[in-house]
Amino acid sequence: MNGIFTRIGIPSTIQLLILVTSIDYVSVSTLMIFENRFYLLNSKKKWWKRIRPFWMIVNFLLAPLHQIPNILEFPDQKYARELVINNLPCVPEFLYTADLVLPSLNSPTIVINSILFVSIIFGQLAIFANIIIAQLYTNFGANTLSKTTRHLQKRLLKTLVLQTGIPVVSLVFPGIYAFFSIYTGHFDMGLNNLVATVASLHGLVSTLSIILIHQPYRDTVLFWRKNKKSESKRWSIPVGSNLTNH
Template sequence: MNITCISTHRYLDTPEFLTIALHINTIMSTPVYIFGIFIILTKTPEQMKTVKWCLVNVHGWIILFDYSVSIMTMPFLLLPAFGGYPLGILKYFGVPTFVQTMSVMIIFGWMWASTVLVFENRFYIICTVQVKNRWKKMRRKWMFCHYSYVFVLAIPCYWFVPDQEQAVQKIFESLPCLPGYIYEAPVFVLTENCVYHLSVIVIFIAICSIEVLIMVFYMSYTIVHQLKGKTVSRKTFEMQKNFLVALLMQVLIPLTMIVIPVIPWLFLIITYTYIQSIVNFTIIIATSHGSVATIVMLIVHRPYREAILLMIRKKPIGSVNNSRRIMYAARNALSDINN
């Protein structure tokens, strides 16, 4: 470990930049979160009441995940090594870094689980009576397993935590010359072998994704079959189809805010390259996931979108349409007079 070396780093590499950026992100995203919850609670129409509390649940976990990173922990990661130190408020309360790390991972897993439950809710509503009767018997157990598995799979991470003195020294020796404040910081190394951690995360996300795909396929098949069998009206079919598409967009578009950081992280880990500014920016992008998810939700769901437009216009859509009709009628009348 060469502490006497001369480090060349920029402001974008510093903990100060990361802290300020995350604070700004929190200040900007908090009103969006509050507004999103307000719209869900007050503007959810009758036909969406069955999914209302599922949306509140997933929205709450999304907010909690973003706050856990941008306020509570503020991780200053030293990728490609699985080490770093927290800058958030939890460190001032003496919360161990390992507990902070596991809390973020568990909240991330529960956020994914709550997303799956939104699709499960629609699956339960749309599925046939025979399937519903079978699924009803195991539904609650299935929900419980998703949340409990995340917690159970996080427990073995404790046994992968290495001896900190030796592990930190290895990190400092393997990384290029670092700024002095990093050598003096309380660096924590989560693991020296990330196979278990990455495997658990990848497998859990894969399982959740497969479940969502199966549900979406079944729901698509069911509503088309119901339309052909004339058991539902065209209006009901369009409503169910539009809501399903909106749910997919609500999940897939914000997902890019999680995927974008993962790609450079994998590159840094595989090539064992240390570029702190990239790590800082990817953390900032990841914490923008919640605000993007909220905005997308308010846009893609028609009832929420129309409710916001009404709030902006401060008059009913019907009044706007009537005004347009009057304007068009007046314009046509003037044209007739001129002719």
């Protein structure tokens, strides 16, 4: 069954570009979440305030611009299709008529480009995460925090790490297998289907992780309400009556 984009006439090559760009921006957005935590802890640092807008622009531009080498490697689809189908073992019949998109015949270009992008984005994320952890546990170089604020920040950091790490696993393992399959020339239809299924569950895993990790979502969606240890006090405002002297 064709998707909506195919039905409205968007070429498969453009659809692939949109998909990859969307994933790249998800990675950049995740980086921005950790940077925001860092900024809140270091809001008094003027040097970061000055370079922060330029840093954001560079990272947001990196998402589409790093794909330029891949776009330049885009082969003639008819030739690439025939070449790949002739080289693959046990090709199912539906692949001969399926709308395939082959981004490159030079796999090292895509692999190296992807590794560089992931290293840059998640390298920065790791730096921010480590600085935040160090500042929350030692208060080194950070704004002065109260005990309650520090506890809440630690709790939020843990949820962010879990929220980021759990869905990434559903993409990391399929990606590792894809690189292994390309370099070794080993193609297993069963494993390919399994990897595609795991990767396609990324959206569901991300949603479930948010619901399970963050208590407000649990309370709202799943109605998992914990018994409150103490009830909030209500201030009663006495209502006075005005007396009219006759």
